[in-house]
Amino acid sequence: MIAVIFWSLPGLFMLGLTVCLLHDAQAGTVIHNDGIQITVRTRGDRIRQLPVARVNGDRPYIAIGKEITVLPEVMRRWNLHYSLLPKRSLVLWTVCIALIFLGCAVGSIF
Secondary structure (H helix, E strand, O other): OHHHHHHHHHHHHHHHHHHHHHHHOEEEEEEEEOOOEEEEEEOOOOEEEEEOOOOOOOOOOOOOOOEEEEOOHHHHOOOOOEEOOOHHHHHHHHHHHHHHHHHHHHHOOO
8 A cells, every 4th residue: 555655646746747737838949049048939929038057057058949848937946947858758758757657556556
């Protein structure tokens, strides 16, 4: 019983994260990168400016025209503003991870 709870909690968390990403994450294209901020045009023709510099001072280069996913406001609390994976890949990864955890929960019953 404890194993079922242990494996199902991360699976349910990942399913919740997947629903959040499906609802709030927006796919976009980088249109400007000056090393401090990137400017992204999302699918709804909204322009978003997101920081690119990390806390340690590292400034990764993100090419203009690169497809990124602008993450929802909840993830900004964790200092995550964007993902370099397209939205469908990001959602597929979270679904796969959730299914692995939930499969381990079901497998621990038997």
